[in-house]
Amino acid sequence: xxxxxxxxQRSLELRxxxxxxxxxxxxxxxxMPDHWHLVHLGSRAVGGAALVIAEATAVSAEGRxxxxxxxxxxxxxxxxxxxxxRFIAAQGAIPGVQLAHAxxxxxxxxPWEGGRxxxxxxxxWPTVAPSALxxxxxxxxxxxxxxxxxxxxxxxxxxATRRALAAGFKLIEIHGAHxxxxxxxxxxxxxxxxxxxxxxxxxxxxxxxEVIVAVREEWxxxxxxxxxxxxxxxAEGGWDIEQxxxxxxxxxxxxxxxxxxxxxxxxxxxxxxxxxxxxxxxxARIRRDADIATGAVGLITESTQAARIIDDGAADVVLVARExxxxxxxxxxxxxxxxxxxxxxxxxxxxW
Numbered sequence: 001x002x003x004x005x006x007x008x009q010r011s012l013e014l015r016x017x018x019x020x021x022x023x024x025x026x027x028x029x030x031x032m033p034d035h036w037h038l039v040h041l042g043s044r045a046v047g048g049a050a051l052v053i054a055e056a057t058a059v060s061a062e063g064r065x066x067x068x069x070x071x072x073x074x075x076x077x078x079x080x081x082x083x084x085x086r087f088i089a090a091q092g093a094i095p096g097v098q099l100a101h102a103x104x105x106x107x108x109x110x111p112w113e114g115g116r117x118x119x120x121x122x123x124x125w126p127t128v129a130p131s132a133l134x135x136x137x138x139x140x141x142x143x144x145x146x147x148x149x150x151x152x153x154x155x156x157x158x159x160a161t162r163r164a165l166a167a168g169f170k171l172i173e174i175h176g177a178h179x180x181x182x183x184x185x186x187x188x189x190x191x192x193x194x195x196x197x198x199x200x201x202x203x204x205x206x207x208x209x210e211v212i213v214a215v216r217e218e219w220x221x222x223x224x225x226x227x228x229x230x231x232x233x234x235a236e237g238g239w240d241i242e243q244x245x246x247x248x249x250x251x252x253x254x255x256x257x258x259x260x261x262x263x264x265x266x267x268x269x270x271x272x273x274x275x276x277x278x279x280x281x282x283x284a285r286i287r288r289d290a291d292i293a294t295g296a297v298g299l300i301t302e303s304t305q306a307a308r309i310i311d312d313g314a315a316d317v318v319l320v321a322r323e324x325x326x327x328x329x330x331x332x333x334x335x336x337x338x339x340x341x342x343x344x345x346x347x348x349x350x351x352w
Contacts (some may be wrong), residue, residue, distance in 0.1 A: 003307040004340045007050070007223035007316060009257050009293075012170060014050035014312060016342070017310050018331045020317035021260075021297055022053040022098040022173065023227075024065065030209050031058060031071030032080045041084055043190050044324055045093035046345060048331030051317075052093050054084075055176055056100035059154075059160040062125055063101035066110050067118075069345070071158040072099070080165045085168030086199055092344065096171035099162050099215070100227065103123045103181030104129035104142040104190070128153075128199065130191040130207075136268040150197065150207060153181065157211045161218040172219055174211060174227040176259055179265030183230055186242070186247070205247055209248040209254060216255040226262040226295070231282035234270045235243040241282055248290035259286055260295040260319060267279060285312035295319050303334030 002059050007014040020041075027036045037054070058064040058071040071077050085095040102108075109116050109123045117139040118124035129142035145153070157174070164172055176182040183191040185207045197206050212227070219225055220273060231244045241337035248259050261283040263274050264350050272278075287294040296315035299322075300306055306318040326332050332352075335342045344352040 002310040003318070003338065004342060006337060010173070012224060013220040014094060015092060016048070016050045016331065017317045018049050018326050018334070019051040019295065019317050019319045020044045020049045020053060020304065021321040022055045022175075022196060022330070023325065024055045024069065026066050026068035026069040028068055031064070031069065031073065031077050032062065032083060033077070034080070035072045037070065038087060038300075041095075042087045042091070042284070043328040045088040045091035046348075047329040048322070048335065048342060049093055049172060049320070050331075051096050052088050052320075053096040053098055053171070053173055054081075054169075056098050056102075056180075057160070059099055059101055059156040061123065062106060063103075063156070064106055065102040066108050066178075067123065068110050072097070073162045075163075078163045079166035081169070088171070088301050089168070092343075094170050095168060096173060096226075097158050097167075097169045098173040098175050099154060099164065101156070101181040102173035103127065103178055103184045104133070104135050104139070107140055119168045130183070130193050133190060133192065133305075135179065139285060140236065144193070153207070153213050154210050158214040158218055161215045165219065171224050171226065172215060173228055173260060174215060175228050177228045177230040177260075177262045177265065179230070182211065182238070186243070187233055187244055188308065189233060189235060189238045201243060201246065205250065207245070209250065212251055212254045212256060224257040225255055226258045226260055227256045230263045230265055231261050232263050232284065233266050234264050234272050238266065241285055244282070245286055245289045246285045248292050252290065252292045256292070258293040258295055258316065259283075259290070260297060261286055261315075262297055266320050274299065276301065277309070280309055280314050284312075287313070287315060293317075297321060303337040306334060307338055315337075322330055
């Protein structure tokens with residue numbers, strides 16, 4: 001099965017094509033990963049995935065989605081990540097991290113607390129965006145980033161990249177999807193600027209390109225760099241698949257090795273046609289038209305479904321999210337269902 005053939009990305013070899021997608025746990029204090037993150041991420045490495053990507057990790061305190069987000073904006077957080085990356089690597093999986101800035105969707109409650117913008121008595125912090133447009137009518141009005149603010153965002157990604165390397169991560173994914181800051185600059189629905197960062201496709205993608213350049217300058221050339229994007233806003237006048245293809249072509253030349261293709265998130269109240277594998281056609285289109293490796297994600301829950309995506313050439317990897325929450329050992333279960341023998345940890349071999 002092609003799903004269980006290795007994939008080489010620069011100097012790294014993924015042992016199969018199953019990747020644990022970054023999934024926010026909203027369980028940190030002051031941006032510090034703890035035992036929850038060790039067990040959550042570590043169990044999925046034991047479960048047989050080739051790559052385990054840590055959740056959206058804020059490059060600055062103001063870039064957190066919620067007070068429970070993890071970060072890499074200080075040295076204490078760097079040190080806290082090290083035992084986690086060591087454990088993941090010891091299980092034969094690659095430790096990856098998604099670097100993120102939430103922009104106008106920052107300063108929010110945890111989902112199980114309601115997911116709304118933090119109230120005045122809940123410790124909110126100022127938010128920023130390309131334009132002073134709130135995510136929704138009852139959200140904080142962000143400050144439009146000026147030249148100095150944009151420079152700080154780029155610098156924050158740069159320094160977080162250095163910390164990610166020192167923390168033991170071997171792959172970085174830049175979060176440019178789901179309505180967070182970089183996506184906010186891409187979409188005409190959230191970016192109403194008239195300067196060099198707004199208006200034309202070139203201008204709206206400028207911050208994304210500048211962040212990629214800064215990260216790639218700090219990230220060793222022998223290690224892969226991925227980019228997650230929302231291929232469409234699912235809304236008229238927004239970001240769409242045609243622009244996503246153009247962006248993928250541009251970032252490939254800047255040193256991005258794979259585009260992780262998701263969708264939506266930049267505005268509230270959008271109806272998304274959810275169905276199994278509903279985003280796979282976007283990954284296939286970008287892979288074909290931009291000639292870059294892609295990852296497929298979104299309601300991929302069955303072994304045969306994942307295998308078919310790779311067999312059909314729709315994507316190079318399959319990222320598993322909610323199904324891995326239901327079953328941390330999904331890659332091992334899928335291998336059994338597909339009749340593929342994969343090595344189990346010595347401690348578990350009697351079960352295989």
